[in-house]
Amino acid sequence: MNLHSILSILVFSPLLGIIVLAIIPKAQEKAIKAVGFLATLPALLLSLAVYAHFLAGKNLSDFSVSVPWIQFRGINVQEPIFSVYYELGINGFQLLMVVLTSVISTLAAIGACKFIKKEWKGYFMLFLLLVTGMLGVFTAENLILFFIFFEVTLIPTFFLIGKWGYFEKEKAAYSFLIYNGLGSAVLLIVIMVLFAKTGTTNIEMLKQMVADPQLFKGGFKLGLFIALLVAFGVKLPIFPLHSWMLRVHVQAPPSVVMIHSGILLKIGAYGLIRFGMGIFPQQFEKLATLIAILGVINLLYGAFLAFIQTDFKMVLAYSSISHMGIVLIGLAAMNEAGIQGAIFQAVSHGLISALLFFLVGVLYERTDTSLIENLGGLAKGMPLAAGFLLAGAMASLGLPGMSGFVSEFMAFLGLFKVQPWIAAVGTIGIIMTAAYLLRAVLGMTYGKAHREFDGVLDLRGVELVPVFVLMALIVLIGVYPSVLSSPLQATLETIMLGLGG
Amino acid sequence: MENAWLIPLFPLLSFMILLLIGKRLREASAYVGILLTLASLVFSILVLFERFSEPSYLAKFNWLTIGDLHLTAGFEVNQLNALMLFIVSLVSFLVHTYSKGYMHGDERFHIFYAYLGLFTFAMLGLVISPNILQTYIFWELVGVGSFLLIGFYYYKEEAKAAAKKAFIMTRIGDVGLLIGMILLFWQTKSFEYSEIFNAVEAGGVSNTMITLTAILIFIGAVGKSGQFPLHTWLPDAMEGPTPVSALIHAATMVAAGVYLVAALFPLFTASKTALLTVATIGGITAIFAASIGLVQTDIKRVLAYSTVSQLGYMMLALGSAGYVAGVFHLMTHAFFKALLFLAAGSVIHAVHTQNIEEMGGLWKKLKLTAPLFLIGTLAISGVPGLSGFFSKDEILVAAWEGGHPVLFLLALIAAFMTAFYMFRLFFMVFTGEKRGKQKDVHESPSVMTMPMVLLGILAVVAGYVNTPWFGSFLGDWLVDGNPALGHSHIEGPAWIMIAATVVSLAGILLAYLIYGKRSIAPDWLSGKGDMLHTVLNNKYYIDEFYKLTVVAFVTGFSYLLRFIDVFLVEGIVKGVTGIVQGLGRTGSKMQSGQVQTYGAVAFLGLAVLVVIYALTGGYLR
Amino acid sequence: MSLETFSQLNWSIMTPEFLILGVIAILILMDLFMPKTLDRKILGWIGIAATFAALVSTASMIGGPVQSILHDTFRIDSFALAFKLLILVGGALVLFLAVSYEPKDGVERYQAEFYYLLMTAMLGAMVMTSSGDLITLFIGLELLSISSYILAGIRKFHGQSNESAMKYVVNGSISSAIVLFGMSYVYGLTGTTNLLEMASQLAALADSNHVYLLTLAFLMIVVGLAFKLAAAPFHMWAPDVYQGAATPVTAFLSVVSKIAGFVIVIRILLTVFGFAATKGQDSIPILYDMQNYLAVIAGATMIIGNVVALRQSDIKRMFAYSSIAHAGYLLVALTSLTTNMFQSIWFYLLAYLLMNLGAFAIIQVVTEKAGSTKIADFAGLYRRAPVLAVAMGILLVSLAGFPGTAGFIGKLNIFIGAFYAEPGHYVLASIMIATTVVSYFYYFSVMTQMFFRPAEDESKFNIPFGILVVLIIAVVGSVLLGVMPNIAFDFMQNNMDVIGDFFK
């Protein structure tokens, strides 16, 4: 097979599932679920194959594809100015995100088979569209293509939340749409300004052209970078742009939150690293202190608020905010350790939050509640679920041997080199993370049972697959972080080159 | 020694086996755990003996690459590590064995063994780590093992609270360690112990930095070893099953703090301030915990406070540059304190209560446990001839020679108190009349007593490896090739030994008079100082203090943030949407349905544009 | 001019107009002589056929040289062809809607009028595209307007329809008067009505009084023509008229009429004011001088359209505001005055034509079935007619400007222009993006109704053939142009030299 077409197949393979689903009658629940699940597999297998390709020591650029696509005419007759290429590509960082996406998508599809109780057909069609969007986001090599895939994720997510969510689903869907719409609007401004000024949106070319002081003045670039920060800050989310995310985490169905918290939030981190740092390295440097402070605020704000929540979903939602603070902290360090920590954190949090939300989904399905108080003593009725919940919490609070630690450690390692004081304040977050997670998880699993757990089934059958896979990956990364760090080295070098260090 | 890396893996294997198929093995799980820890023990002994004759061994591989930084993982066998391997695997093996009897009948028997395996793995991994990062990793893992085991009786609210408290309090310390470690890394560009020491020795690190990092790392040790002011979790941790207390909260994990300071000893010696801090905290903890121990009525809590106090001793030793003394006491303490806990467990197993006021007169019924408990008590009290005597003496000498007379005095008083409350415990449990409801009290099975016997022997003889009389074999071996660790044996004036003996005997005598012979009323102390007694009984109100300050602050701050979240952040959002909606409403209202208004608006628009044009100089230009 | 020379003129360039005109005449006659009982739909199909014929003949002129007859009052240049194509496509699609329109309140009798009035309106718009003279422009404009007035009121027994027509007439006439007043000044300062001659006359304008007068005329023309665009400040008629008019008429007003409006605005503004100097030869033209005023109008239009649309509960009113908003977006392209302006406006109008007509097709089906025009009537559409709901979803997404649809590419084009201009129109573009986000609210509120809410009744729809055609063209076109916009771009680039032709 031609290597150049692999990425396209990888990205668009879920669409095949949509087509198949379209011809399956609504009532055939089993077939729909099967197709929905199977349609995520090609992407998974291909992404693993790409990873294997990398492990075999071959070049990831083998996969890049670039075909002329749109020529915006009328501005300038010279080619290739103002033309947009259909260009997909993959580097180490993108590879990780793609693998993460495909893994979590497959698991979320399994989750959906369990958690979604109605209209599977519509659900899986939207879900697969979402998967395509996410895969595209991480493989797009130019900003317009990136933006297109970025927006493609918005609409299915809106519907997935609004239709299959819990009580206040529509409100959550709207606030998702509006916040992210605003974020992407700001992003679009940046993209179009860059496009209009340079005539290209290819990221590599932009890196060089934006560095040209003739084309862009410093202050102007700073403005663009701040806009970018805001755009991805909504997605990440950065305080105070976070309130939409709480609603989504609480109201969306668990299988969607797995995707949302696991991958969609990471687009923010991805964008900040790839575009913020890649295209505007000097500006990033200028604002590094601010970003570090924002990171610490995020970390602490999320942690403190998670500490007093009564709904476990809210705890996890705030914990996501808190953990995304670590991403910012790592990025603000502007050194290898910090950036690698940030990327690790993105991947690690993706896995951990997917695991935790899957478990929440199971709990909710069995007990119709996610209130900590109502779940007390769960370990008696659902020992396996409780055990994994605890393990997930441990991973989340940065227990060594699990992925959370490596990321947290590197992020702080990086920041302590440049901003020891801010980092020192940030470490309070480490303590608080332990405090709120244990409070919540022990509150749910330990202690006297507040209710009968008769007839409440523990994890079983196919539910164990996502749990085991995620746990295994979390531990794998924790024990042998090189699985992530080795693909990253080349990417890091490029970033560091851009930062001039 | 090349295969020392296998030692931690056996318990890990046990953990994994039991997690996966433990449910089917049921109580046969114990054999898995016992056999695999036995394997660790055998290897540890081999390694220890090998280390007597061979130099240290270090192996490492690349663990994580960050740009040009290569973080390694691996293992190292040096004197301290080999000794610790032996202590840990021995105690762990004994506790594994003991638990087979103690935990008999528990429905989560296999889980218990699995957790024990996890903990043992982590602890063994901790002691063979060649770099501080790896130490930190296992440091946290032992914390988790401890957390899981404290919370083993998860359905008890107290256990839940204790587990949580243990985890969070130690984590506070851990963050100190983490910061210290990272700062040290950026100073020395390495996590390797040897490279850190080289850098410190070469003067590559400023004095302030050394002091700062050393103290930060010491905070980690404070958390783990239950030193003042982070000690409160350790007594609460007694909610776990008693074998756990013996293994984790007496012999191994809590000693990890001492081990850490010992392992980084060259760093600490490079800073006077750091050493003084260590010594002071150690000294304060020693007397502070001992004083609380005076009035406790829970058998395990008395032992817990005694542990805290003894750990303070070790810190005092290390802080007084008495490296050998500290490590020596660490070893002897591991044996006699494990013995005491196991014996206490045996007592609890027999009488099903932990309240010493409901015990009494058990000497006759527990024919084996009682003498073993006495041995432990004698050893900890520092009665000459037993292991505790020698190590405690070393510490007192170190403190005196280290130039800390005040701390020396504190240590001496603490020694008196130790002797007093330990014998108070002994007399109340084993002598006198039977109190409370004791039914079918009988001796524990041999699977429980045999480990105690072995520990009893060690509690007696372990001291002789390093004595002023028969040569300081342990000391010589420990500091061999490492001048930075100080002298193998500190000579001190002979009166110190006598003073120590006198003090401990005095303590025993007083305890005898009050609780044994009952010639002095038990409320003699409390009667005299009512307030003092209340204060001691409430553990100096430390928990309450924390609740009122830290916990209240965190909660209050959280609610403040929630206020901000709900009203400020959401409020702004609501405001913006409100403005947009309001605009919409206004615009919608203007759409009055009157067609003439529409025309008027259009004309008005035109007029405004014209006026603006005129005003901005269109006409006058 | 003798009759001989008159007949020797190159009349062939007016073939499309003649075709339409001829068919209108035939339709009138047929309507007159057909028995009353016969179904008039056949007339509609004839009209569609004629429109297609006109489309073909227009298309056949593509790539030819610039030609003009009658002293340049009627000219065929790339601009004219490009926009005439749009008008014909839009007109054809509206006719498809019209033949599927099943009026209920006794208008059956006037159905034939409905068809040929639509066609006369279309003819007016076509004339406007090809006009090189103020008089023909004005005549075309009025032909379009007057036909539209009647169309708006064609449901003559329907109070709302009457009211909407009346409002339309009053406002439209006022706007005509204002435009004419402005035009009269322009004429006065040049002494000619030919646009190109005006341009050459004004190129050396230096007298500040004259400049002032001309600028006033500029403002009057812009504000007056804003009526046709449904742009601020002359936008307020739109919701009422859209609501009251029959759905195909609304579709016509919102699409074809708007295209015609842009045609006349571009013609006049660019040829006349794009050259009218402010301080003598080679000084900055009035149009550039007044860019900020256009920007204000564009900004106000976008804000008003999008914000007020939030409050609507009537689907047609909502679409009226939406069409106001889209006029604002288009004005942004006009304001930035970059070289890609023609392309971006043309492409955006094409995209807008497709998505808006598609949406109106569905609105027509749903409102006819429900008998009212409430947004709530869309509740549960996904259950009742999934195909309609999904099609509507795609069209709404395109209207909202999400990627993968023509609406997105159209917006990109406008942004490129806005940012490419020196100095860039950052504020205006930001308003455009921000208000686009606001528009998500109301577009998605329709989605909410269709997909999330339960239906009142579960009855199914039967989709008439005409609607189906429009829907297929609209949906396929919207997606195709979203994914492969180069089809349209290349067409423009390869066949038309709009800028080159414009001033020949």
Added chain:
Amino acid sequence: MSSIPASAFLALALILFCIGLYGALTKRNTVIVLISIELMLNAVNINLVTFSKYGINPSIDGQIFALFAMAVAAAEAAVGLAILMALYRNKKTVHIDEMNEMKN
């Protein structure tokens, strides 16, 4: 005739236009509104004719334009009145301020 300056005609046109506009925007009776609009259109005609005679480049175009404008105005008025009649049949009113069935 030549004694009357062009500006007078222009002023007259402007005044007429304003009166027309005022009437169109304020009168309740729709017929008067339509008449007022005619007034505005006629003001334009005066302008055109004036410019045709006294303009910078006097030409016949203005008068032709005026003729067209008149024709259009007539058509507009006719249509307007027709619609008004339809409206009157349905609503029994010619008051423009009562045409507010559709609003907001």
